[in-house]
Amino acid sequence: xxxxxxxxxxxxxxxxxxxxxxxxxxxxxxxxxxxxxxxxxxxxxxxxxxxxxxxxxxxxxxxxxxxxxxxxxxxxxxxxxxxxxxxxxxxxxxxxxxxxxxxxxxxxxxxxxxxxxxxxxxxxxxxxxxxxxxxxxxxxxxxxxxxxxxxxxxxxxxxxxxxxxxxxxxxxxxxxxxxxxxxxxxxxxxxxxxxxxxxxxxxxxxxxxxxxxxxxxxxxxxxxxxxxxxxxxxxxxxxxxxxxxxxxx
Amino acid sequence: xxxxxxxxxxxxxxxxxxxxxxxxxxxxxxxxxxxxxxxxxxxxxxxxxxxxxxxxxxxxxxxxxxxxxxxxxxxxxxxxxxxxxxxxxxxxxxxxxxxxxxxxxxxxxxxxxxxxxxxxxxxxxxxxxxxxxxxxxxxxxxxxxxxxxxxxxxxxxxxxxxxxxxxxxxxxxxxxxxxxxxxxxxxxxxxxxxxxxxxxxxxxxxxxxxxxxxxxxxxxxxxxxxxxxxxxxxxxxxxxxxxxxxxxxxxxxxxxxxxxxxxxxxxxxxxxxxxxxxxxxxxxxxxxxxxxxxxxxxxxxxxxxxxxxx
Numbered sequence: 001x002x003x004x005x006x007x008x009x010x011x012x013x014x015x016x017x018x019x020x021x022x023x024x025x026x027x028x029x030x031x032x033x034x035x036x037x038x039x040x041x042x043x044x045x046x047x048x049x050x051x052x053x054x055x056x057x058x059x060x061x062x063x064x065x066x067x068x069x070x071x072x073x074x075x076x077x078x079x080x081x082x083x084x085x086x087x088x089x090x091x092x093x094x095x096x097x098x099x100x101x102x103x104x105x106x107x108x109x110x111x112x113x114x115x116x117x118x119x120x121x122x123x124x125x126x127x128x129x130x131x132x133x134x135x136x137x138x139x140x141x142x143x144x145x146x147x148x149x150x151x152x153x154x155x156x157x158x159x160x161x162x163x164x165x166x167x168x169x170x171x172x173x174x175x176x177x178x179x180x181x182x183x184x185x186x187x188x189x190x191x192x193x194x195x196x197x198x199x200x201x202x203x204x205x206x207x208x209x210x211x212x213x214x215x216x217x218x219x220x221x222x223x224x225x226x227x228x229x230x231x232x233x234x235x236x237x238x239x240x241x242x243x244x245x246x247x248x249x
Numbered sequence: 250x251x252x253x254x255x256x257x258x259x260x261x262x263x264x265x266x267x268x269x270x271x272x273x274x275x276x277x278x279x280x281x282x283x284x285x286x287x288x289x290x291x292x293x294x295x296x297x298x299x300x301x302x303x304x305x306x307x308x309x310x311x312x313x314x315x316x317x318x319x320x321x322x323x324x325x326x327x328x329x330x331x332x333x334x335x336x337x338x339x340x341x342x343x344x345x346x347x348x349x350x351x352x353x354x355x356x357x358x359x360x361x362x363x364x365x366x367x368x369x370x371x372x373x374x375x376x377x378x379x380x381x382x383x384x385x386x387x388x389x390x391x392x393x394x395x396x397x398x399x400x401x402x403x404x405x406x407x408x409x410x411x412x413x414x415x416x417x418x419x420x421x422x423x424x425x426x427x428x429x430x431x432x433x434x435x436x437x438x439x440x441x442x443x444x445x446x447x448x449x450x451x452x453x454x455x456x457x458x459x460x461x462x463x464x465x466x467x468x469x470x471x472x473x474x475x476x477x478x479x480x481x482x483x484x485x486x487x488x489x490x491x492x493x494x495x496x497x498x499x500x501x502x503x504x505x506x507x508x509x510x511x512x513x514x515x516x517x518x519x520x521x522x523x524x525x526x527x528x529x530x531x532x533x534x535x536x537x538x539x540x541x542x543x544x545x546x547x548x549x550x551x552x553x554x555x556x557x558x559x
Contacts, residue, residue, distance in 0.1 A: 129349035138425035141385040159342040162432040169424045214358030229541040235554040248503040
């Protein structure tokens, strides 16, 4: 079985982004970029399925600018076999990415597509579900456990209040939650090997997809700042403040 | 045009998040209709009819619609979608699971986690873990939106008298099957709806200590218990207690952060709380930059003392 793993290049999760003063967006020039953390978990899960002998080939996919090649090389250093970059400078929204991935699903015919549950830049949490809808496939979102046996994926999902288990007929779409696994570190020999693995570049037009954004960002602003708080010397003062000043207890 | 709200419910009653979503729907303008899809969910539909501001309740009943399965529920919404200008879902695990499916099948963009309705086509939403607020405008004929429930007051659960209309249930695809769930039973208030939250981090050290130290405080305050990602990853607390960018987003009256350093990702989940109290022995912990009242102390002595003095 083939697995497709879409990965996104995002601002590193440790970076505190700044809003540009002209309100057009956040300043991402010269900040560290990395693979979206949920996508690392997705690649790791695909590699583990391959190590179990369930999966034969892992194809990593990224959509975006030329530099996304670095993200794909990282995926291949973790263990993906080959990569596809859908190269475009256009702003890509989840619907456009889902359409690009749908075209690749049609072409590659994977048994499973594993995506992260959300990207930490746009915080959308849409692409996996949209891909499932467009491809007419079942979805297992927010997965904390995935087992694949005889053409059926058993997916344990993190839902409000606890866990839920679904059986999905393959092919299916799975999106990863934090607890699915602990991604491995990439080693230097694997980084070297990843450089030799094949990386195809295609354009959205080659896939026949119109990536024009549907939602226009009018303005990006700073969130309201919280007023400065105070430090209290002891518990008694804290209780007094909560009772008399904040009146919350 | 009218606005459709996808109700989250447990068959017997509406989940609180639905009420906040109805408030957001009223802000979009037009009649507000509520879709209650499920199996034997007549009581939830009746409850939806009582909510102030609701003009009509649409009730679809079929075995395949149970457990909020995304495939069948999205198909059910899609069957009636063309009659609406907006379709709103609560930004809960259930709502976020279904909404993008609906949007993709309608070939429209989706707006996630809307925190403000600026006008019928313009909304605000946080991006980058809440470190920036984007004002976005949708040009699509049908706006599909998930609503950040903490950003809208709940609609009054009584005072309405909407008609309940039965819908033909849409047949499900059968590619996914619900097997079972482990839902934690708790007498505590639900995390996302609690007025007070006591939340613990890695500094608690173990699952036993987490319960031993924080449970009495939560009991004393009538609070829900939350946790940082570090505490959840270490196994001190269950997954669904996680507060943060990728866990629950909460905005209680009082948030007590105990032994939590305050990473960006955690702050994204709680910085809209009315009053934040931080108890941490590290004077440099970033949590103090958002805390209204910070106490620099060892939590193992400070929390018992706090319980005693409350």
